Amino acid sequence: QPRSVTMLIALDRSDDKKRQQEFEYMWSDAQLKARNGEKDSLTDDQLLLGQVRVADVAYNLYWGQRMFDAERFYEAILYLENVFNSYREDFFEMKQEPRQVFMETAYKLGFCYNELGLYKQAFYYLDLIASDGNIRHTMELVNMMANSKDLRLFSYTEGVMNEVKRNFGEDDELPDNIRDLINFLRRRRGYAYIDFNQLDKAEEIFTRMLDEEENADYAINELAYIKKLRKQRGEDVESDDNSLT
Numbered sequence: 001q002p003r004s005v006t007m008l009i010a011l012d013r014s015d016d017k018k019r020q021q022e023f024e025y026m027w028s029d030a031q032l033k034a035r036n037g038e039k040d041s042l043t044d045d046q047l048l049l050g051q052v053r054v055a056d057v058a059y060n061l062y063w064g065q066r067m068f069d070a071e072r073f074y075e076a077i078l079y080l081e082n083v084f085n086s087y088r089e090d091f092f093e094m095k096q097e098p099r100q101v102f103m104e105t106a107y108k109l110g111f112c113y114n115e116l117g118l119y120k121q122a123f124y125y126l127d128l129i130a131s132d133g134n135i136r137h138t139m140e141l142v143n144m145m146a147n148s149k150d151l152r153l154f155s156y157t158e159g160v161m162n163e164v165k166r167n168f169g170e171d172d173e174l175p176d177n178i179r180d181l182i183n184f185l186r187r188r189r190g191y192a193y194i195d196f197n198q199l200d201k202a203e204e205i206f207t208r209m210l211d212e213e214e215n216a217d218y219a220i221n222e223l224a225y226i227k228k229l230r231k232q233r234g235e236d237v238e239s240d241d242n243s244l245t
Contacts, residue, residue, distance in 0.1 A: 048104055052098075060086075063079045068112065077109060081109065103137070110141070114140065119150070126144055135178075146195075153192050186205060202226060206219040
């Protein structure tokens with residue numbers, strides 16, 4: 001049990017009136033540019049903000065996004081959960097734009113809880129959006145599983161990789177973003193195998209990566225770490241001239 005805990009708490013001294021004015025300006029600007037066909041000049045967050053029609057929801061979304069970008073995750077949650085709850089009951093009747101706001105809010109909430117080490121709460125939000133077709137959402141769920149040593153990671157990542165094979169065929173036919181996803185999943189699986197002391201399985205994954213340009217550097221570092229773990233355990237480790245130390 002820990003004997004002491006250190007915490008850093010932010011004190012926000014900004015004026016409420018100025019916060020309201022800032023929000024109103026940014027919300028109006030996002031809506032105006034969206035109406036005038038200037039969406040290319042807006043960030044993804046501004047696009048989402050411009051889609052919200054209710055002032056209170058838009059206020060919480062704006063400041064939730066601001067806190068999220070500043071990595072003030074606890075404060076971001078306070079705002080973003082208000083947005084999530086405002087949309088949740090209408091989920092099945094949602095049109096495309098409000099559904100996009102809802103799903104992105106759930107992603108950010110899951111991300112925040114993951115960063116705070118509150119993995120059960122993170123899973124609630126990330127599992128909700130994992131099958132929506134957004135690669136970022138899938139990757140964050142896998143990150144959360146790896147961080148929390150969740151045994152479901154292995155079956156989940158295998159399922160995603162099998163689905164990619166069914167939809168895209170052989171590896172050399174994959175689009176770049178899908179290839180990046182597969183490489184990410186393989187790395188996370190190897191990382192997780194190390195955490196579960198399955199060094200042989202992890203070593204097998206990373207050894208195959210040595211011949212892959214996009215994965216070689218990462219694989220070398222992980223194989224060096226595996227070799228270090230084996231030495232700490234007193235296992236016989238064969239000498240290797242390929243600088244995996």
